[in-house]
Amino acid sequence: MLFSQLCAVCKGPGPSPCQRCVADMRAVGEMAPLEPLSGLWAAFAYAGAGRELLARLKYRNQRSSVRWLASAMAKALPPSQGFEAVTWAPTSPKRRRQRGFDQAELLARALGRETGVPVIGLLKRVDAAVQTGRNRSQRFRAPEFTTRRGPPTAVLVVDDVITTGATLQSAAKSLIRAGAERVDAVVAGATPLPYTPSSARPPSGVVTMRTHNSTPAEREPPWT
Numbered sequence: 001m002l003f004s005q006l007c008a009v010c011k012g013p014g015p016s017p018c019q020r021c022v023a024d025m026r027a028v029g030e031m032a033p034l035e036p037l038s039g040l041w042a043a044f045a046y047a048g049a050g051r052e053l054l055a056r057l058k059y060r061n062q063r064s065s066v067r068w069l070a071s072a073m074a075k076a077l078p079p080s081q082g083f084e085a086v087t088w089a090p091t092s093p094k095r096r097r098q099r100g101f102d103q104a105e106l107l108a109r110a111l112g113r114e115t116g117v118p119v120i121g122l123l124k125r126v127d128a129a130v131q132t133g134r135n136r137s138q139r140f141r142a143p144e145f146t147t148r149r150g151p152p153t154a155v156l157v158v159d160d161v162i163t164t165g166a167t168l169q170s171a172a173k174s175l176i177r178a179g180a181e182r183v184d185a186v187v188a189g190a191t192p193l194p195y196t197p198s199s200a201r202p203p204s205g206v207v208t209m210r211t212h213n214s215t216p217a218e219r220e221p222p223w224t
């Protein structure tokens with residue numbers, strides 16, 4: 001059988017990601033909530049094939065997996081949450097210029113198509129360079145956002161990866177300040193628990209955050 005598409009992870013013929021690579025991913029689902037988010041969900045652990053898939057989307061602009069990622073995020077969400085808008089935590093303008101796209105926006109738009117919830121660009125990132133009065137480590141810790149317009153009551157924020165959760169917390173704070181009553185978040189990949197063996201499934205419904213450490217790739221801040 002001939003495939004016009006290659007798996008973004010293993011380069012084998014077939015859909016992207018292929019069944020073998022999907023089988024290598026660990027599903028996550030509901031995560032421990034992070035203030036002020038009302039709920040937080042992740043499709044899979046940011047490890048192994050899941051990490052590779054997102055890295056290829058982010059750094060090599062391999063968009064063949066976007067639809068699959070959106071569908072995986074939609075499946076991770078509980079049914080009928082009543083979201084009035086899907087939005088995303090924008091990457092920095094510099095990164096967007098370098099890559100020519102914002103991976104979080106791509107995922108949010110695909111999730112909107114998947115769920116039928118309107119996608120609205122509600123957040124604007126405040127450039128770290130203009131965040132006066134903050135030292136370098138404070139700026140590194142969490143990006144800041146402002147809102148482009150008044151948000152609806154219930155908003156779902158999308159990002160590609162969650163590591164410490166600082167980006168999504170900051171996005172949620174900004175939306176709540178602007179009038180949203182409930183902000184939830186969904187991500188494609190979540191960094192696994194430091195003590196979870198890579199072969200083990202995390203206990204369902206309970207995944208906590210860890211701070212960035214270990215391998216060089218994981219040391220990168222999640223909001224780049």
Ligand SMILES: [Zn+2]
Binds near residue numbers: 007008012017020021
């Ligand atoms: Zn594959």
